[in-house]
Amino acid sequence: MLISVDHVQLAAPPGSEEVLRGFYEGVLGMREIPKPPVLAARGGCWFEAGGVQLHLGIESDFRPAKKAHPGLRVRDIKAYADRLTARGAEVTWDDNLPGHLRFYAEDPVGNRLEFLEPQG
Template identity: 75%
Template sequence: MITAVDHVQLAAPPGSEDRLRAYYAGVLGMTEIPKPRVLAARGGCWFQAGTVQLHLGIEETFRPARKAHPGLRVTGIERYGARLRAHGAQVEWDENLPGYRRFHSSDPVGNRLEFLEPVTSV
């Protein structure tokens, strides 16, 4: 039985770790977590916020994921979108998912990310 998503893996090009750290830790506010030694030799980096983990693995023939993406729940989505814009990230709002406010953006290597927050009734 599947009980949870343990992590989402995204690919990144060789040598992009510093840009990934600046974005995922500095802009998104995630915490970098250490990779096991045997995996650290492959490059890349892992990040966590709460129970959510994103693993960025190095792929020699990297092509960014422009359609496939993780959907990341946030609180205060308006402020979060403004935070990304303030750091130079593009924020594309999408009103097509009933019950949610959401936008899409891309990480510094071009991978698509979705940020969403349930709409609460007043």
């Protein structure tokens, strides 16, 4: 029986770990968590915030996810969008999900990310 999502993995190109750290830590406010040594040897990096884990795995023939994406719930979404914008991320608001405020952004390698907050 499924009880929760443990993590979401996104792909990234070889050598992109530092730019990913700058975005996921510096822009999104997540913290990097250590990978087990056997997995760390493969490259990539893992991040966590509020019980959510995102794993960025290295893929030699990387293509960013333009449609597939994690949906990340946030608190005070307008302030969070302002944080991203102030740190250089482009935010695209979308009002097509009734009962929610939401926007999309891309990480520095082009992966789509959705941020949403239920209303009411």
